[in-house]
Amino acid sequence: MKQVNSLVEIVEAVKKGSTDHKILLNQHETSRSAVTLGDEDTESGTRLHVKAVLDNSLYYSEVFTDDTLYEEANELIQELKSLAQVELVGEEEIDVLIEK
Template identity: 75%
Template sequence: MKRVHSLAEMVEAVKNDHNDNKILLSQHETSRSAVTLGDEDTESGTRLRVKAVLDDSLYYSEEFTDDTLYEEANELIQQLKENAQVKNVSEKEIEQVMKK
């Protein structure tokens, strides 16, 4: 499995491939104090850890701590959802796929 270094690379891969792409996506938000948050609790200083696997061929993982980068990541995730079949899964499920 090839690792890509940005969500933008994964979005481009999906847009350039006209097959029915399937993406496993894990998003985990925590405050900088490491308390897990729900969507309605999002605050300044939130960290977002994103892991994604595209058709068992591309892998992406990053943790965002900058609020601007966090917003950009969410916009790219939305583009993925518009261009591929995205299934939200846990980090553990992503790690199991990576071990194959």
């Protein structure tokens, strides 16, 4: 599986290919103390993790500490949801796929 450096690369791959793409997506927040938080509990120093797999061929992972960059990534995720089938999965499921 090829790792890409940006969600833009996954969006571009979806736009270039056929219309039946499947994307596995995981998003979660942790504080610097590694405690998982919900959206309403977001605090300063929160890390936002995003992992995505496209058709078991492309893999993206990033940890955001900047809210603006995370918002930009969320805009790309919304675009992906309009272009392809996106399934929300646990982080462990994605980790198993990329380790193969």
